[in-house]
Amino acid sequence: MLQEKASTVTDEHVSRLQTGGETDLLPDQSRLGLSTAPTVPSSTEPDQNIENIKVVLHERELWKKFHEAGTEMIITKAGRRMFPSYKVKMTGMNPKTKYILLIDVVPADDHRYKFCDNKWMVAGKAEPAMPGRLYVHPDPPATGAHWMRQLVSFQKLKLTNNHLDPFGHIILNSMHKYQPRLHIVKADENNAFGSKNTAYCTHVFHETAFISVTSYQNHKITQLKIENNPFAKGFRGSEEGDLRVSRLQGKEYPVISKNMVRQRLISTHSHLAGKLGAGVLAGHPQVLSSYQYDTGVPLSNPDSQDPISTHFPQSRDPNLLYHCFKHRDNGRHLELGCKRSYLETSTAVSDEHYFRSPPSYESPLLSHPYRTEAITSREACMYGGMETESGSGAADADDLTNSPSINCNMWATVQPYPRYGMEGVPYQPFTAHFTNSATVAPVVPHPASSVVSRPQADLGVYNSAAVQRGLSPSFPGSRDSSGHPPLYHRKPGSPLLPHRDFSSYSAQGTISIREQAYQYQVGLSSTGSNWTDS
């Protein structure tokens, strides 16, 4: 019954999309950092539709500060957290319905950037995209009441530039612009996720877009991080007046705190001591003057009236993007809610670029075959601390205990990145790929990718294959008497054991780009059941 309604709704929204449908997002909501899926007039249960869920970005003002300066996120081989961390407040959920929350990070455009003259500039075409990965909130599928009870934090999400990252961190390319997206997935009672009628919606906050870097380029960002990140307290001026003085003096460059000077002295000392064996102090003025030289470049620029565009050139993010989809059992992927594609904009000027060179940034979640991956390491699972943050530790046991546990899972996608020189390739709308493993949807090869059609391995496969097989130590394919995958049942009080699954997906054909990384993942897939936590 619900499915029938969904079908109707889906068709309606497809129609709206095809006619350039608008979102129902109010301008005020956008300004307030409120993301909401469009309403669905045809529904008889408006309050229980996933489309009605509203999401408010926590600490939006802080995000905006970073955004205005041009947010940068450090990526390291071992993985680095995002700061500000991604936290949201949810409302409008059905208190009794179970949901799964996921985040992915998708390329915001097809450019590589460089930081030149205190602003970000396009430095060429983007590198081939990393295999898209999903970060699943460590809380198991929980009721809407649970998610709405407190802030939902994704602070333990980590970003890496290690293409072979085994920890399930989100893999990014340095010097590229990315956009995190939040996905809310309705968990099916039986299959938890990815069933025939899985509904989900996607929320995007444009303030959270960032450029990935291996070291900070913009000193404004560095200062903002130091000022706001408690872990960076050590880099704050030991005297409270440092920053204040710098502002009073109208200096745009960062003030050298005592710690910074000390570190430089220590570093210089050790370095010089090793090479010269003497004359340490002689290096001090040099260090300082060098620093001032590096940072003393006037930050003003002719376009300073628009800091966002200055630091994030060619930003095409509308205030909010959101997508609501619902999968239908027949293998077709229909869009349930309305969608604003990157091409769908209000101002031709700011988005001209995208029309000229329409990137084919299909959602890894929505438009590309999935492989699944359950994470074993504690780092990758990143659970536990999250509970403190989100308060899930105090959640009603009922919210969680009966929930299928897919904690610590990271779903990975292999995203065929468009080949270079694809100008003119029409934008490919997102398509939902929530399928049941028994209903494998045909894969339409990406027009710009070299991917050979291969078996669908999407979120539905995650549910049916990965959970059943890889996520359980009793692989393969065993189910308990209740019919649930063993993973769904853990002993009361027992810790959430990390699992890893690389066995759920095998690829046919080849991928010419990012082949190495892809093959790596496939390789893991073939040996996934033998994975042991290190």
Next chain:
DNA sequence: TCGCCTACCACCTTTGAACCGT
């Protein structure tokens, strides 16, 4: 030569076990 990346550093917060008192 230059830009980017990595390993390492010291400092800081967070976390959880151990301990103690009620």
Next chain:
DNA sequence: AACGGTTCAAAGGTGGTAGGCG
């Protein structure tokens, strides 16, 4: 014995830096 509060050490996160690499 159970519970709650405090202490402390280990783990982990942070940006800065030198040096390596292409």
